[in-house]
Amino acid sequence: MARAGGAGERLTLAAAELADEIGFDRLTVSAVARRLGVKDPSLYAHIENARELKARVALLALEELADRAAAALAGRAGRDALVAFADAYRGYAKQHPGRYAASRYELDPQTAAASAGPRHSEMTRAILRGYDLPEPDQTDAVRFLGGAFHGFVSLELSGSFRHTPREADASWAWVLDTLDFALRKHPARTA
Amino acid sequence: MARAGGAGERLTLAAAELADEIGFDRLTVSAVARRLGVKDPSLYAHIENARELKARVALLALEELADRAAAALAGRAGRDALVAFADAYRGYAKQHPGRYAASRYELDPQTAAASAGPRHSEMTRAILRGYDLPEPDQTDAVRFLGGAFHGFVSLELSGSFRHTPREADASWAWVLDTLDFALRKHPARTA
DNA sequence: ATGATTTGCCTAATTATATTAGGACGGATT
């Protein structure tokens, strides 16, 4: 449905920008129409419904995020790869909070499978190659890393860290250091 | 505003149950009114607006979660405490997905400060007593654990793990084991 | 060129939700 370069793309872009400005949860068809200077119903020539609008932003975010992560990973391995990947992730979330939130929007299975979502776990697996983990530990580690990155970024974005003086950057470095250590030294369990 | 045992409580309960059933993001004043068998405007005698309705559910969730976590922590220390706490957290999320989502709802600073939110970080700090971490590592570790727990649960709930056969329970156990190891063996950096 | 098609919009209208204003009603209080 989304033809590259077409009006559908402009629509998605406008929605993504809007999401970054007002928050993904407040993204509405009306608001996007307003921003584009057209009437609400006009958008239905390009999207099925509000859900698709959100899904489009989600897909865009997943791709952009995957692209950045891939670039960060290029030529790196081990700890370097881990840090670069994680930083790309966190950097994107801070720069595009609305899009980042969108990337967690629940897509229907088919759409999700065709999205850049799988690339994310593949890249995480690629990072783990530098840590020599046997299956199923590797799968557990993929989930661990994905959860740790997302959880930290999510808490930081929601302001959970503002109550304590400690710099989020410093904690982030500590976390990455700890993750690297854990993956490097933790004995495989293969349970 | 919320008087214990009053109608306000029933309202909050109804909203929480509804959130668990249809998802926190779909919680509306209308839906709650419908469930209570009253007209929409009637609810405004009890709440300020839709935002307060959500905030009420968030506060309830934070309290219930803190209570469970506290119970899980009672009499435990070290690894046992870590696992019990984490399981309480994950168990609540699976049992009450709507409430759990509500617990991440952004409250205004004052409300957040008066909520059970602080208890959560205090309890996490309590767990870390068993790991002998100096500040500011302890603060970093609190953020690490909070993020890791939330991130994993969040990904699991959103179905991110369904694509891979590996049991979520097994990965969870691996994660907790790894966290315990990292906190126990990781040299303090105090950076 | 030119009629057919496509594309992108629009107006009108419906439904659901959020919210305000103002009033009715029963029980509790003085």
Added chain:
DNA sequence: AATCCGTCCTAATATAATTAGGCAAATCAT
């Protein structure tokens, strides 16, 4: 009995989602 208070209601407005049906400029095919 006069007054409050808590709870609910009807009426009304604004915003958002969405459908139906129509208009015009751009594009294509012949």
